Amino acid sequence: MKTIFNLAFILFLSISFQSCNLLSAAGITSQGQPTKKVENGLTSTTANSKVNIDHSQWDGLLKKYVKDEGNVNYKGFKKDEAKLDAYLKMLSEKNPSNDWSVQELLAYYINLYNAATVKLIVENYPLKSIKDIDGAWTKGRVAVGDKMLSLGGIENGILRKMNEPRIHFAINCASISCPKLLDEAYTAAKINEQLDHVTKEFINSDKNDISSNNPKVSSIFDWYAKDYKINGKQDVIGFINNYSKVKINPNATLSYKNYDWNLNDQK
Template identity: 55%
Template sequence: MRYLLAVLLLVCTYSCFSAKGLPIKEVKAPKTTETETENTNSTSNTSTTEALLDHSSWDALLKIYVAKNGDVDYKGFQSDAQKLDEYINYLASKVPTNNWSLNEQLAYFINVYNANTIKLIIDNYPTKSIKDISNPWMKNRLKIGDEDFSLADIENGILRKMNEPRIHFAINCASYSCPKLLNTAYTADNVQELMERATKEFINNSEKNKLSAMQPKLSEIFKWYKSDFTENGSLIDYINQYAETKISADANIDYIDYDWNLNEQN
């Protein structure tokens, strides 16, 4: 039997720390079982609740205000703030239940994180960096049902506990060095395909990672969250699954300083 995280928003306690040393809420979720499938990453692993979750309004906003390279028109988002707020409120009203599939949960929480990050920026716009905003990740800024959450809670307390390292390339922190924000909303139908695409694009983006056989320079994402990428092998093993330029097992890895400047469309 395969266990799926049925992320019910129940008892939350500050008891663990993120890769950057920040306290986060630990979301305690019961487990439910589902018959194993031959391919757990299949894009056909959709939820019976798919018809109840409509991400089309978010998809429309992304297609208008996010460029193909991931740069964001925050001024444009500001002009459509009401539509963004309506989508965020819609997400808040859809509390996950234990009959949601893993794909539905992943899509839901990725969209929750990305939409609320955009809201954080436009609520404080103009700003040069998300880090110029007071307590951007730890302050409770969003609701799901009756529970208050921070962005760190969603990332570290929920998404990272799904044992899916590709989420790091799906969520966006509104900064130049982040994996790009896709201009397509995640859904239960496309989440596996889009996470795979985002991971491959980020790893092979020469502005984010400098790949070479012996002296690669990697994004600090791989340093901060190394444990997420090494559950089934080394960090190099993980990267080489996607890298067009393979890294040698005995390579000397260095890291590129993170650029927190806003990923704003010129």
């Protein structure tokens, strides 16, 4: 009986451990990463952080291999993979903490997500879609200190917990329907202006068909609806109207466009 009990206990621990790993990979937990919240609006500054990260390596690669419309030269990145690896290694060794400002943390994790996504594509290139890669968002593949984070973990377990919905227009999933990859690195010194820029650009782009009474918008506004708030309450239309040139009737019903998961590769 004691042997059966011990085996059952070991099995329970094994299942629990696997479940914790799956929860972390899916982005339910932050795996101990700091998740400071933006309070009372975000401002751009480097003055309130113990650490200021130099993202110039990533900035140079983006300026070299990303077009204005956001398409990515993955063949070029593949030739410069050593530089991409060096940047990711540098980020891994920084090990973020609560001594960092919310501005530094946002810039760090957005750049980490985007650089790791490019790395994932480069490793599997050529391919038609990121969805062809097994566990693209759920496998732990991004080193931060002694932790291996998943892309889903960075997005859902860290960035989405920071009370800044504009991150959805800054992180890029290497697909046609995604917000475009910005051709410069995010930095604490410019983070608010950069997030404003990419949000306005995405909302007013052809990724949405915005009209007053029959708006058809990106599925991003459906998947992450609870993140878009006005005065603390979920209000997707109100959020869009803060940035859209065409204002949506508050009583309109949103419909959602099909998502194109084909690779955002340069032709």
